Amino acid sequence: MIEAGHFLACLSLTLSLGLAYAGLRGDRGLAGRLAFGLFAALGLSFLTLINAFLTSDFSVELVAKNSHTLKPLLYKFAGTWGNHEGSMALWCLVMAGFAAAGAQWMRSGRPDFEARALGVQGLLTSGALAYLLFASSPFLRLDQPPLQGADLNPLLQDPALAAHPPMLYLGYVGYSFVFAMAAAGLMEGRIDRVWARSVRPWAMAAFVPLTLGIGLGSYWAYYELGWGGWWFWDPVENASLMPWLVGAAFLHSVVVTEKRDSLRAWTALLAVMAFCFSILGAFLVRSGLLTSVHAFAVDPTRGALLLAGLLAYGGGALGLFALRAPHLQGGAPHLMVSREGALIGNNLVLSVATLTVLLGTLFPLVAEAFGQALSVGEPYFNLTFTPIMAVALIALPVVQAWSWGKADWTLVWRWALGFLAVVGAFMLAGVALWEIPLLSGAGFALGVWLVFGAAREIWRRAGRVDRLWRFPARVWGMTLAHAGLGVFTLGAVGETALRFHTTLALAEGQSVEVAGWTVQLDDVEAIEGPNWYADRASLTVSRAGETVLLQPQKRIYPAARMPTTETAIHSFGTSDLYLALGDRRTGEGAARWTFEIFINPMISLVYWGVCLIGLGGVLSLLPRRGSGADGGRAAG
Amino acid sequence: MIKVLILSCVWPFLQVAATLDDPAAEARAQDLMREIRCVACENEPISQSGSEIAADMRARVRDMVSQGYSDEEIRDWFVARYGAFVLFRPPVGGLSGGLLWGLPFFLFLAGAGALILQRRNGSLIDEVEAVAADHPDGSGE
Numbered sequence: 001m002i003e004a005g006h007f008l009a010c011l012s013l014t015l016s017l018g019l020a021y022a023g024l025r026g027d028r029g030l031a032g033r034l035a036f037g038l039f040a041a042l043g044l045s046f047l048t049l050i051n052a053f054l055t056s057d058f059s060v061e062l063v064a065k066n067s068h069t070l071k072p073l074l075y076k077f078a079g080t081w082g083n084h085e086g087s088m089a090l091w092c093l094v095m096a097g098f099a100a101a102g103a104q105w106m107r108s109g110r111p112d113f114e115a116r117a118l119g120v121q122g123l124l125t126s127g128a129l130a131y132l133l134f135a136s137s138p139f140l141r142l143d144q145p146p147l148q149g150a151d152l153n154p155l156l157q158d159p160a161l162a163a164h165p166p167m168l169y170l171g172y173v174g175y176s177f178v179f180a181m182a183a184a185g186l187m188e189g190r191i192d193r194v195w196a197r198s199v200r201p202w203a204m205a206a207f208v209p210l211t212l213g214i215g216l217g218s219y220w221a222y223y224e225l226g227w228g229g230w231w232f233w234d235p236v237e238n239a240s241l242m243p244w245l246v247g248a249a250f251l252h253s254v255v256v257t258e259k260r261d262s263l264r265a266w267t268a269l270l271a272v273m274a275f276c277f278s279i280l281g282a283f284l285v286r287s288g289l290l291t292s293v294h295a296f297a298v299d300p301t302r303g304a305l306l307l308a309g310l311l312a313y314g315g316g317a318l319g320l321f322a323l324r325a326p327h328l329q330g331g332a333p334h335l336m337v338s339r340e341g342a343l344i345g346n347n348l349v350l351s352v353a354t355l356t357v358l359l360g361t362l363f364p365l366v367a368e369a370f371g372q373a374l375s376v377g378e379p380y381f382n383l384t385f386t387p388i389m390a391v392a393l394i395a396l397p398v399v400q401a402w403s404w405g406k407a408d409w410t411l412v413w414r415w416a417l418g419f420l421a422v423v424g425a426f427m428l429a430g431v432a433l434w435e436i437p438l439l440s441g442a443g444f445a446l447g448v449w450l451v452f453g454a455a456r457e458i459w460r461r462a463g464r465v466d467r468l469w470r471f472p473a474r475v476w477g478m479t480l481a482h483a484g485l486g487v488f489t490l491g492a493v494g495e496t497a498l499r500f501h502t503t504l505a506l507a508e509g510q511s512v513e514v515a516g517w518t519v520q521l522d523d524v525e526a527i528e529g530p531n532w533y534a535d536r537a538s539l540t541v542s543r544a545g546e547t548v549l550l551q552p553q554k555r556i557y558p559a560a561r562m563p564t565t566e567t568a569i570h571s572f573g574t575s576d577l578y579l580a581l582g583d584r585r586t587g588e589g590a591a592r593w594t595f596e597i598f599i600n601p602m603i604s605l606v607y608w609g610v611c612l613i614g615l616g617g618v619l620s621l622l623p624r625r626g627s628g629a630d631g632g633r634a635a636g
Numbered sequence: 637m638i639k640v641l642i643l644s645c646v647w648p649f650l651q652v653a654a655t656l657d658d659p660a661a662e663a664r665a666q667d668l669m670r671e672i673r674c675v676a677c678e679n680e681p682i683s684q685s686g687s688e689i690a691a692d693m694r695a696r697v698r699d700m701v702s703q704g705y706s707d708e709e710i711r712d713w714f715v716a717r718y719g720a721f722v723l724f725r726p727p728v729g730g731l732s733g734g735l736l737w738g739l740p741f742f743l744f745l746a747g748a749g750a751l752i753l754q755r756r757n758g759s760l761i762d763e764v765e766a767v768a769a770d771h772p773d774g775s776g777e
Contacts, residue, residue: 225684227683227684229684234679235679290679333763334755335755336751336752336755341751341755344751345748345751348744348747348748348751349744351747352740352743352744352747355739355740355743356739356740359736359739359740360736363726363732363736367732370732372720372732373719373720373721374720374721374723374726374727374732375673375720375721375722375723375724375726376724376726376736377671377673377681377724377725378670378671378681378724379671379724379725380724380725380726380736380737383737384737384740384741385740388740388741388744391744501666501683502655502662503655582686
């Protein structure tokens with residue numbers, strides 16, 4: 001079976017080289033057919049890999065190293081991409097999938113351009129496939145298959161982690177198609193309104209899964225690692241944040257190109273850079289260059305190959321860009337105070353934020369090369385990234401009302417007063433009522449300001465209730481995404497400012513008061529799952545009129561010889577009471593168990609915010625309704 | 637002698653619950669623990685790590701907080717002992733510190749300055765107004 005998969009993958013490489021050739025020569029019809037063929041061949045090949053995992057075929061090296069007969073079916077299935085080779089196969093498959101989707105749904109009215117985009121996508125897929133086949137083949141057999149596999153890293157045996165890599169890859173790899181369209185546009189020297197209109201949906205199709213993928217990864221880290229936090233500014237997290245930031249910048253600048261035919265060179269550059277940052281992320285994660293708690297498949301030689309790929313593709317595209325950029329001037333003129341100015345400001349902030357994340361992530365490496373060992377973590381990003389992003393968030397409700405070309409500047413003072421009033425009120429209330437630092441009060445004000453700003457903007461455009469429902473989905477998408485930013489900000493500030501954490505040691509039957517809750521340890525029992533055994537604590541947690549049973553576990557996966565913490569979370573309102581089971585301590589008297597207990601206020605707003613941003617993206621992908629003129633009028 | 641032995645057995649268990657009584661001091665200690673790196677782990681602050689040395693380092697932070705040391709003095713103590721590597725908040729001083737902390741703000745201000753200068757000329761205003769006159773509905777989505 002796996003040999004058939006291997007053969008199909010080799011066939012795919014031939015097909016994708018053919019796609020590159022046909023596409024770059026401008027044969028749209030043939031390129032389309034080859035793209036479908038490529039996707040079908042690679043899809044079948046991937047199915048043989050999934051089959052090997054589902055049937056626990058340990059004669060396949062990859063399965064023997066990463067699976068186990070006792071593993072639940074879902075994780076056998078998801079285990080296919082829970083390792084380096086399998087995830088690279090998924091990477092190639094998604095690339096081919098975007099080629100096929102592009103062949104089917106690209107609508108630019110320019111067959112030459114579409115053929116070239118497919119051709120570049122074929123070129124990118126060929127590189128990825130060559131890397132898969134020659135440097136990290138998942139199709140290798142073992143001479144002497146073992147009777148049992150070594151099991152998947154138990155941290156990855158989790159529903160969120162089953163869905164997280166495919167989502168993240170849809171995003172990362174989705175930008176390959178944006179890259180391909182940018183390269184095709186640059187080859188023709190036609191980066192214009194038609195180009196912008198045809199690229200935007202594809203950039204959105206990458207942005208939405210990337211957003212949700214990062215959200216899922218963060219949620220997984222929150223409940224699986226047992227540390228109570230949701231973002232650690234870890235190099236692997238930063239690697240996924242950078243393409244997201246560049247992608248967000250692109251979604252804003254492409255609007256300027258689409259509506260006003262200006263900012264063309266910059267938009268093309270961002271389209272190229274989003275995918276470069278995706279490969280850079282894969283390189284940083286897979287090379288083992290940076291130490292991380294999330295890195296699961298590390299190999300320096302593969303890193304070198306990924307770096308070579310990044311330099312070849314990135315360098316090629318940037319060379320092309322340098323050649324064409326001087327001819328990409330023009331478009332409607334505008335002043336600084338205009339919608340163009342606002343979107344350029346957005347791009348300035350997002351670009352500097354991206355570079356800040358890059359700087360903070362790579363700086364320890366550079367410093368090490370100069371013989372200086374240092375660490376860059378949360379405090380650095382909180383003091384650099386956060387205030388720079390805050391500038392954009394403060395400005396957003398004000399500048400999104402600005403019109404194209406030249407906007408009314410005088411209203412800004414009224415907005416500034418409004419903002420200061422909101423901030424002042426929240427700072428006062430924060431200090432007087434909630435006893436939080438001034439800055440946290442300002443953070444809450446910012447979240448409320450953003451949600452209010454989103455609502456205000458759509459109301460300004462509508463003016464009447466019945467008009468709200470006649471807006472194009474795209475306007476609603478933008479409103480929801482911006483409101484989502486506000487909701488996210490509220491959650492992030494609330495969690496940071498109000499969180500509570502302590503470590504307890506409890507004997508069975510003992511109870512203790514923590515932050516208004518009574519926590520009682522009923523018992524701790526040994527339980528067994530399909531491929532693990534665990535200590536499971538049962539705790540009765542109660543406060544006035546509310547009693548819940550929480551059962552955190554500490555699991556051992558014998559096949560992988562690794563422990564994991566299974567936290568127990570009780571959500572009340574938007575907050576979580578979060579329990580992680582620690583060690584058993586024997587000393588004087590009865591044995592005690594340690595617990596990490598966290599109260600994480602407003603944490604669910606972080607995830608709701610991310611979902612809203614994703615939902616906004618989905619909405620803006622919906623096709624325009626028939627009466628486009630009416631929508632345009634209403635939006636004016 | 638026996639007393640000492642018993643004490644040394646009990647000590648680790650006592651240590652677990654040894655959070656500081658003053659909530660403000662404990663919060664300060666926890667904030668510090670989030671920015672001090674465990675020297676035996678991959679990339680974790682001592683607030684998260686389960687390793688023994690991290691537990692010792694946490695105890696040291698709480699000790700120093702309760703003895704009235706300032707945040708800065710506690711950070712300096714750890715840097716003197718383990719090197720700058722131990723802080724997730726890299727030092728501000730020196731060439732590397734200046735570059736690391738200054739560059740983001742420099743880029744932002746330089747970018748904003750360049751954009752504003754580029755848009756500040758009179759002919760541009762005339763041009764925009766001419767275009768606006770041609771298309772009275774100058775706004776879109």
